[in-house]
Amino acid sequence: MTTSRTNPATRAALINAGVAAFLEDGYHGTGLKQILDRVGVPKGSFYNYFESKEAFASASVDHYAECLAGKLASAVAGERSALAGLRAFMVLLMQEFVEAEFAGGCLVANLGAELDNSPLCRAALQRASKAYHESFSDLLTRAQAEGEFRGDLDPVAMGKLLADAWEGAVIRMKIEQSTASLELVMSGLLDGLFLPAK
Numbered sequence: 428m429t430t431s432r433t434n435p436a437t438r439a440a441l442i443n444a445g446v447a448a449f450l451e452d453g454y455h456g457t458g459l460k461q462i463l464d465r466v467g468v469p470k471g472s473f474y475n476y477f478e479s480k481e482a483f484a485s486a487s488v489d490h491y492a493e494c495l496a497g498k499l500a501s502a503v504a505g506e507r508s509a510l511a512g513l514r515a516f517m518v519l520l521m522q523e524f525v526e527a528e529f530a531g532g533c534l535v536a537n538l539g540a541e542l543d544n545s546p547l548c549r550a551a552l553q554r555a556s557k558a559y560h561e562s563f564s565d566l567l568t569r570a571q572a573e574g575e576f577r578g579d580l581d582p583v584a585m586g587k588l589l590a591d592a593w594e595g596a597v598i599r600m601k602i603e604q605s606t607a608s609l610e611l612v613m614s615g616l617l618d619g620l621f622l623p624a625k
Contacts, residue, residue: 438476440466445487446494450531454484454541454548484538485551491534492555499562509569510576510617517593517613521606524597529604533597535559560587567621576621589616 444465448457459480463470477483502519503512524532531537535555542548564586570576576585589612596608 433475437466437468437472441468441473441476441483442487442490445483446491446534449484449487449538450534454480454538459483481542481545481547484542484545485547488534488538488548488551488555492558495555496558496562503566508573508575509566510573513563513566513570514613514617517609521609524600524606524609529601532601533594536594536597556590560590562586563589570621574623577623580621585621592616 441462444462445457448462448465451457452461459470459473462483463473473483477486498519499512499516502516503509506512506515535552538548539552539556542552560583564583567576567582567585567589571578571582592612592615593609596612599608600606
């Protein structure tokens with residue numbers, strides 16, 4: 428929603444606060460007052476930016492997915508190969524999880540468990556998940572072309588497997604307060620199943 432009374436910087440601040448709050452407390456545990464207090468926006472102004480809390484959550488998911496894609500692109504750009512870039516991305520996420528003391532996790536996984544009855548939010552979650560799978564599949568296709576991964580597996584299926592395994596491991600990480608599950612995904616897939624046969 429865009430009107431003459433909206434400020435792009437305020438909208439961005441609201442979304443950033445929303446991502447943080449939804450990661451900390453979930454959708455149902457986050458109140459609009461909590462968000463507005465963080466940003467310093469009066470309650471009445473919120474609806475100049477978003478039609479509803481659901482629309483706000485949807486925009487927050489889209490923003491989170493864009494940020495994740497940016498992190499992945501930066502990690503890959505700084506490495507010599509697709510595999511090295513993918514590994515650097517996963518290590519970066521693990522470092523962020525540790526710095527956050529395992530709070531939060533992944534917004535898509537978190538809200539996916541809460542918002543399956545919201546068509547608007549479910550569409551945003553589906554977009555985010557699809558983009559994640561496709562980014563991984565593109566990298567795996569490159570890794571196959573570079574000879575680092577086996578070529579007899581479909582890179583689309585590999586990308587979905589990797590993304591889904593990682594998401595599940597993030598949930599286990601929160602339970603166990605340890606990156607061991609994430610490290611297992613990396614060793615089991617990047618250093619195991621996906622490697623060419625010797």
